[in-house]
Amino acid sequence: MSSAETPAPRKRPVQARSALTVDAILTAAAHILEGEGMEGYTTNAIAARAGVSIGSLYQYFPNKEAITAALVLADAERLYEALQAASDGSAGAPFLARLEALLDVVIAHQMERPVLARMIDMEERRLAHDPALQAVHEAGFALVRQELQSSGLSLPFGLEASTVDVFAIVLGICDTAGERGETDGDGLKARIRHAVLSYLGLRPS
Amino acid sequence: MSSAETPAPRKRPVQARSALTVDAILTAAAHILEGEGMEGYTTNAIAARAGVSIGSLYQYFPNKEAITAALVLADAERLYEALQAASDGSAGAPFLARLEALLDVVIAHQMERPVLARMIDMEERRLAHDPALQAVHEAGFALVRQELQSSGLSLPFGLEASTVDVFAIVLGICDTAGERGETDGDGLKARIRHAVLSYLGLRPS
DNA sequence: ATTAAATATGAGCTATTACTCGTATTTTGA
């Protein structure tokens, strides 16, 4: 039962070109999702757009869902790392400045490719059970929890619930903005800032 | 071009039994979506669960999407009507009482069948372009806009943006609660209340 | 050089599933 069967779940790039292939596939998947939606989002279309054969695609991804999961995960990781960087970069600064730094990251992420962000957001809900994705979510969560805790604020509903709500408020306003096709990043930021600060019991200056 | 062709887009129940059939189909669709998710959500499964032949199903719905759209629309209309009733029922009461009445409706709607609510929420995003659905959204929107306007409050970002944000905050927290499987309706209400009131510049008592 | 492993290819298989259509049954109206 433990001998060397067919490599099974696949995806073990060893050489450099295979890493390029994997990358091309994910990039193509994102472009199709962004430009054609779920309609055109087929494995054959992804392979074609990536300039790769369908066989190669299935050499690195066991099935279509795995491609989507990898795409969503990569996006979540990118956001988390940017948040981490912002948090590190504003070390020592007062709470409000740190919060703004985080908001800037979230809004930049949303505004960079709004349509793709919306599609990924939808897929993210569908794949919410994925352990790897949950891990990244929890990491981002922990980051915000830490910020709130070290702020010394007296939180309205305890640390955990407040963290959940701050997340929900930020994502709720962001997603809605995405759905409505809003383009004013600064205005969006001001509104989210207001919502979060007032939730936390701070007078938005 | 205007003669009596095949009835075309279908759905014209005339007798009583056909209305029952249509109802059974929508009920079955909801049950499947709730219990099996998109996996088991096939037209044949819906028909079987409804105790109706697949042929009958397609006599009243031109395609699968139309079933989903009808389901989502019915849900949105039900929520809107409940909001309307709550608004009417609290006529003359102070703003805070009216707001609470509306929140009660939203939370009751969310808590009634949380899993179904989550699935419908996801489909709602996909069908956001549907004119009939947009109309109901706009109606609910108008209702909240009206409340805010007649509250006499000085809104942080103008009537339109504030309405959008209040919606986003409420739905954001609700959806997140649904995803996390929260069951405490009262706690949920308190948090949403706090978020909305503080956003509006009111001290949550 | 030679061999083995890694990678690439794409025609085609297969399973799923949305949907049709010819027919049977029930209801309505006169």
Added chain:
DNA sequence: TCAAAATACGAGTAATAGCTCATATTTAAT
């Protein structure tokens, strides 16, 4: 009572799309 309309039926069709596999090519190791 008896047509005609409305409704119900479900086996079968057709098309899509996920995925396999036998084969070819490239890279790495000795």
